Amino acid sequence: MVDLSSYEKLPISFYKNPDVVTIARQLVGKFLFTNIGGKLTAGKIVETEAYNGRDDRACHAFQKRTPRTEVMYAEGGRAYVYLCYGIHHLFNIVTNKEGLADAVLVRAVEPVIGIDIMQDRRGEKVKSHKLTAGPGTLTQALGITRSFDKVSLLEDQIWVAESHDEEIQIGVDRRVGVDYAGEDAKLPWRFFIEGNEFVSVKKRNP
DNA sequence: TCTAAGATGGGT
């Protein structure tokens, strides 16, 4: 049994910060929990990316408000989950105040709690270092699907908890897979724990 | 209605 009292759920104020890039950096090292039908899993966030709805062409909500991106316009502290390539569920954390569509994509976590559950969800053949090393694989391991879209991170189905880690080395790089965004693809808005084996893309994109 | 493209991952 896991002692949850040592993990403090982040408050709403954390998510309302108007600077989504700062939030993306701050989320690295924190813990992402899900509790699905009593199955508790958690991973340390080791890689994130920031997306800004006003002046970032890589953001789904850039200069538009559609049914899919509606939740990004909500007050910070909710999940934005969408299906990518018809196959993978990608998990984002909505930030900023209502009306300003920002979000942080969680790209990788390191398994911490419920590793056996994650292994079951991913399948026996998956090696441990591949268990949660990518935005589509961590959602499978944590059981995150589109039913989590719009769900509040202040409740007990999915949430982020403070870490008491000291001295992690945070690397910065351009974001992955957003070449369609032109110049904005070069923004240094990806953050990761330097040297962590679960980071999805290790080598730098110059 | 129709269609192209996509914030990926796993296999060859």
Add this chain to the structure above:
DNA sequence: CCCATCTTAGAA
């Protein structure tokens, strides 16, 4: 390198 797989946004 190839391709699975299906929603979404935008056009017609």
